Amino acid sequence: MKVTLERAALLKSLGHVHRVVERRNTIPILSNEAAASTTLPAHTLYDIVRKLPDGAQVSLEAMGDGGQLQLRSGRSRFTLQTLPDGDFPDLATGEFSHEFMLAPADLKKLIDKTQFAISNEETRYYLNGIFLHSMEEGGETVLRAVATDGHRLARVEIACPKGAAGVPGVIVPRKAVTETQKLVEGLSEDVKVELSTTKIRLTFGDVVLTSKLIDGTFPDYMRVIPAGNDKRLIVDRAPFAAAVDRVSTISSDRGRAVKLAIADGRMTLSVTNPESGSAQEELDVDYDSAPLDIGFNARYLLDIMEQLDSDTALFKLADPGSPTLAQDREGASALYVLMPMRV
Structure with missing residues (x-):
């Protein structure tokens, strides 16, 4: 077996396939990728080709029956160990319903x-x-x-x-x-x-x-998507996310809980960390239900805010111990549920 090809074309293909190969694998053949009638160590091959100069020609040639393959490019020579292609699993077989x-x-x-x-x-x-x-x-x-x-x-x-x-x-x-x-x-x-x-x-x-x-x-x-949450909270998404990010700066690594105190069209976000201090910020919100204090993991709140597409976020709340529902708006195709934290 001998094949010669341009570095960019080979690198593009290797870039797709090497990522699915685990670097640490208890089954050696699974660390290789199929190539013609043999298999090669995927990450090693990718790294070699990646480091070759742009425009280089790459030649791959099997070396007899010794289980080795030589890669040549310009004045560079590499000898790689191979494994039999017959040992490579074929995931493509079987019917798809x-x-x-x-x-x-x-x-x-x-x-x-x-x-x-x-x-x-x-x-x-x-x-x-x-x-x-x-x-x-x-x-x-x-x-x-x-x-x-x-x-x-x-x-x-x-x-x-x-x-x-x-x-x-x-x-x-x-x-x-x-x-x-x-x-x-x-x-x-x-x-x-x-x-x-x-x-x-x-x-x-x-x-x-x-x-x-x-x-x-x-x-x-x-079963975990709340259906009876009757407290509706609407916030401006970007200012809310920025406020969560700011007050959570004071959080400890052990728990990034931020407390939301909501009442009369106003939300107070706060974090207290005995080791480093406290933080507080207020926001105007759309909320006319009974006052509610509830805590959430700040990172989780920010993750959800990043997924929403509209300028506002709709929260449906129940009580401090029950899951909260978040959406862009009523009936949106994306829906998020967040479990509260004790604060």
Whole structure:
């Protein structure tokens, strides 16, 4: 086997594939990428090509039966260990029960507005991804994405694309979500999505991403979305986010709780830290319910504010110990639930 190609073309392809390879892997073949009739260490190959000069020609040539491949470029020579391509897993095999097309903007929306809430807790592995499914809502079929870490929940939906009705509930792992987020950036053509109960395959032009799904049961998220929160609070989103950011400067690393004291069209944000002092700021808000003091993790509040598109944010509250709902406006396609903190 011998192949010669231009550095930029090789680097572009390696840039897509090397990110899905774990640097630490107990199964050596999974640290390699398939190339012609052999496999190569993905990160090593990427780093070599990345460091070659622009416009360089790269030659790859197998060296007999010794399990090695030589990479040549100009006066540079590298000898890399290979592994048999027959050991490389083939995720592309098998049937996909559902196939549909998604506009890049819709796919980006489903991911961007939910991925921040994916859990990092490995013991609850079923929360380590985005739950994707179709369902009936208000007489219409929607495609819905949900993520939660137990402290906050993000849910967004779009009109169900043709072919996506009846899609089974699947959990797309964080790694696949992250790569999809990068691949869809700047894309103009629709993305082909294929799903089964165990795998997802996305086609972005000439790039195909195939991933196993998380084998687990996503919790019944509908049970944690409050339906009876009757205290409506409307804030100007940017000033509110800036105020949260300012007062949280005084927070300790152990808990970034900010207290919101809401009454008579006024909100007082405050943080008290015995080790460093206190902070307080007032904002005018739209609120005419009974006075309420409630605390939230400042970072979580800011994450949600970053996802909202309008100039205002609508909060629906109940009491200091119950989950709060946040949206752009009533009936918005994106919805967020935030658990309060004691303050």
